[in-house]
Each structure stands twice: as C-alpha cells, then as structure tokens.
Amino acid sequence: MWLLGFKKLYHLFSIPFLLFSATLLYAQGEFLLDTQPGSYSQSNPTVAYDGTNYLVVWQDTRNGTYDIYGARVGVGGTILDTIPIAISTASSDQIKPQITFGDLYYLVVWEDYRNDMQNFDVYGCRVNKIGDILDTSGIVIKDLQTSYALDPAVSFDGTNYFITYSSYDIYFYDEIYGEFLSPSGQSVGWGVNISGSTAGDDHRSRIAFDGSNYLVVWHALDEDILGRRVTPSGSNLDATPISICTATGSQTEPEVAFDGTNYLVVWQDNRNGNMNIYGARVTPSGSVLDPGGFPICTQGSTQANPAIAFDGTNYVVVWEDYRNGNADLYGAVLSPTGSILDTFIVSSKSGDQVTPSLAHGSGNQIFIVYSGWTDTYNGTPINAMRIWARFYPITDAGENIPRTSYVSTLRIYPLFLREDDLLTVQWTSKTPSVSIEIYSIKGDQIARWRFSDKTEGVIIWNLKNKLGVRVKPGIYFVTLSSNKEKYYKKFIVLR
Structure with a gap:
C-alpha cells in the first residue's frame, strides 16, 4: 500500500x-476503468455480473452531454474494453443508469431526455456477454408525453426483467410504478402501481428478487423507508406499503439485497443529527425484523449513499464517508442476522470518492465501482471525476x-x-x-x-x-x- x-x-x-x-494511507488495488486522456467526467456507476465477467456502466460527458458508456471487467481485474462501449449516445442527456443480468443479456436502464427536457422518459438497452449492443436506438420502457419517469431500477426474476421508476399521478404526486420486459426486449403487457399513494411523493425505488417475489423499496415524501412485495405477474402482495423505517428525522436513498432467507434494506439516516447508515431486515412474507432499523455506521460525521451486495455468506455494505473532510469510501461486513463482523476502507485517495455500486461475482468476491477524482493518470492530466474499481476482500488492506x-x-x-x-x-x-x-x-x-x-x-x-x-x-x-x-x-x- x-x-x-x-x-x-x-x-x-x-x-x-x-x-x-x-x-x-493510499489504498493499493484501486484501478481506473477508462484511462483515455481528456477532462470529461464520469459518474453514477452501476455494475452486474454475468457468471464470467462484470459489466460496469456509467454516465459520461465526453460528447458534451451525458451519455451512457460501459466496460467489461474480468474477475481478475482485466479491463476487457479499454475503449469504453457506447451504450446510448442519443441527443440531450441520458443519466442515472442501473443494470442487471438475465439468463443471456444484461439490461441497462436510465433516465432519458431525448424527447423532452422537461418530461423525461425511461429507456433501456440489452448488452450481450461480449459487449455487443443489441438495441442501438434503445428500448422505450416508459415514454410519458405529459409527465415524466425518473430514477429507474431493474432486476430479473428468471423469466422477465422488472423495471421500476417514479412518475406523477393524476393528483400530481410522484408514485412508484413498475413495468415488465421480456429477454427479447418486448413489453410483457402488464404494469403495476406499486406505492399506490395519493398523499405524497415517492422516490428512488430499488428492487431485489427472493426467488418467488420482488421486494421494492423507496423513500416517501415524509422521508421514511417504505416497501411492497410484487409478484412476477405484476400483483401487489401487500394491501398497503410496508413501513420499514419511520424513525424521526430523514431516511432516504434505500438499497436492498437478499441473502437466501431474508432481505436487508440499508439507507442514509439523520435521526442523530448527522447523516449515518442504518439497516433493517425484512422477511419474504413482508415482516420487518428490525423495526426502526439498526445502526451500521454512526461515526460522528456524514455517511451517505450506501450500496449493498450479498457475497454468499455475508452482506457487504459500502458508503460515502466524510470523517476525513472529503468523501472517502468505507465499508462493513454484516452477518445475515445484522451483526457487524468487520469494517474496512475502500478508498481514501485525495479528492472525493462517491456513489459506490457493488456486484457479487465468483466465490465470495465483491466488485466495488465508484466515481473518484482523478488529477492525472500516468502523467497525463485528467482533472475530472472518473470511474474507479477494486475488489473485496481487500487483501492488501489487512484481510486474511x-x-x-x-x-x-x-x-x-x-x-x-x-x-x-x-x-x-x-x-x-x-x-x-x-x-x-x-x-x-x-x-x-x-x-x-x-x-x-x-x-x-x-x-x-x-x-x-x-x-x-x-x-x-x-x-x-x-x-x-x-x-x-x-x-x-x-x-x-x-x-
């Protein structure tokens, strides 16, 4: 190091x-995904694993507006696409990508402004394992002429993809909706209003699948964490949304993963004055095992934007951490019962490291990607945020x-x-x-x-x-x- x-x-x-x-300490083992010169910025990375390699996707300003780019990475850290893949370079901006892998293809979804800078849509694109773009013009997942669709999330249930997003209803409140897409890129024909609220805005949904049903989580207008179970046929299993955390203060930016027995939902939480990281387990039947949530990191500064993955034995949670002034990335290992087994530093380089995303790969390997400040690379000035990555377990930082x-x-x-x-x-x-x-x-x-x-x-x-x-x-x-x-x-x- x-x-x-x-x-x-x-x-x-x-x-x-x-x-x-x-x-x-400057952590060894971090590597830059795109080493091309230029001061364009990259942000909001997301990552998935296809059984052999990872695909990392992000928003990128190399063309003057935000476009969606990606690169495949092997389990040993080899960058398979040294020139990143252009996934969507449509007019105007494409932002906030999310990704999952199905049986044959990745599905990448994002917010898209090509049709209207005010009433933006959700588009998607399938990518195969060798990096080929299967939908060069994108798939229209939700095109709302008089409204908008934002903050998409995506998962796969073994048969179809499930995409959730936020859009406003007839009362002009944002609600969480879902759409299903077949592996061939066709709409399955049923959609679902998940949050079902007419009393306030619901935002930033995330999804996990337990082998039978989905759990969709989001934060509501009053900044509580809510959830609802949805079947692969588009039915809500819960008469009303599940209250996962309604503690005092603000609870936002939820993420969720499934461990084979229960879900773990994590979020940022300011009940103590500072923003900290909390979590709660939810059973497949919809019971909240940790009402009010439990602390994951309450160090006396700001922790924000958690990401989560299950490594086959334990959960790994990574977040932005401001204890040293700038945004660093810290992490913790949690047992399926919620016990904190270990903590570690992902990155404490100079400048900010933000918006982590995790994917479980081979064995217990977790691939961590994030946007980090980059002054130079091999003597070439960059001076922009670029996409960085590293693997967990972090053997160079004191692991076994x-x-x-x-x-x-x-x-x-x-x-x-x-x-x-x-x-x-x-x-x-x-x-x-x-x-x-x-x-x-x-x-x-x-x-x-x-x-x-x-x-x-x-x-x-x-x-x-x-x-x-x-x-x-x-x-x-x-x-x-x-x-x-x-x-x-x-x-x-x-x-």
Missing part, C-alpha cells in the same frame, strides 16, 4: 511494510492472506478504535497449536496469547501492552500463526 512520509522498509512476518510518520492452502479464519473488530475501546479477535485454526500476537508498525510485539489445544476462540483485548500501559495511537497488526500458516489483520488506534 502507498504510505506518506515513509522512512524505511521492514519485513514483518516476511511481508514488506513501510514505516511512516503520517497516518494517511494465507501462506499455504490451509484454511483458517481471523476476524477483528472494530478496525478503528479510540484509546478506551476494546478489540475483539475471533479466530479458528486447522491445527490445535496457535499463537495470536499483536505488533506495532515498527515490528515491536505488544501482546501475545498461545494455545496448545484450541482450534477456535475469541480474545477481548483492552489495548494494553505487556506492562499494562495503553498503546498509543497508530497502526497495529494482529497475527494468527501455527506451524502450517500465518494470517494477519491491520487495525488503527485513533487519537
């Missing part, structure tokens, strides 16, 4: 570390790095502690003789525990060294060692 103010190179646990005087094919686990939390906090170390090992050790960035051993007859355990550490003195602010490492393998994790004690 890149470190500011380095002094010398240490080989700690046979892994090279740079000793440094400042605490700012096995030395052999043996499989043990090492989890620590939280990763950022104040001097009076406690550190939890949870471990399993394939051998009954292990050593858990804590080291400073200089390589000094701070604490050690040895076990000769245990293959799992939990340690609660009070941040005190062997002399009973609390450690100073800085970067530290936890190691799990046996005669077969060695793992390490990094954590930071804050001032």
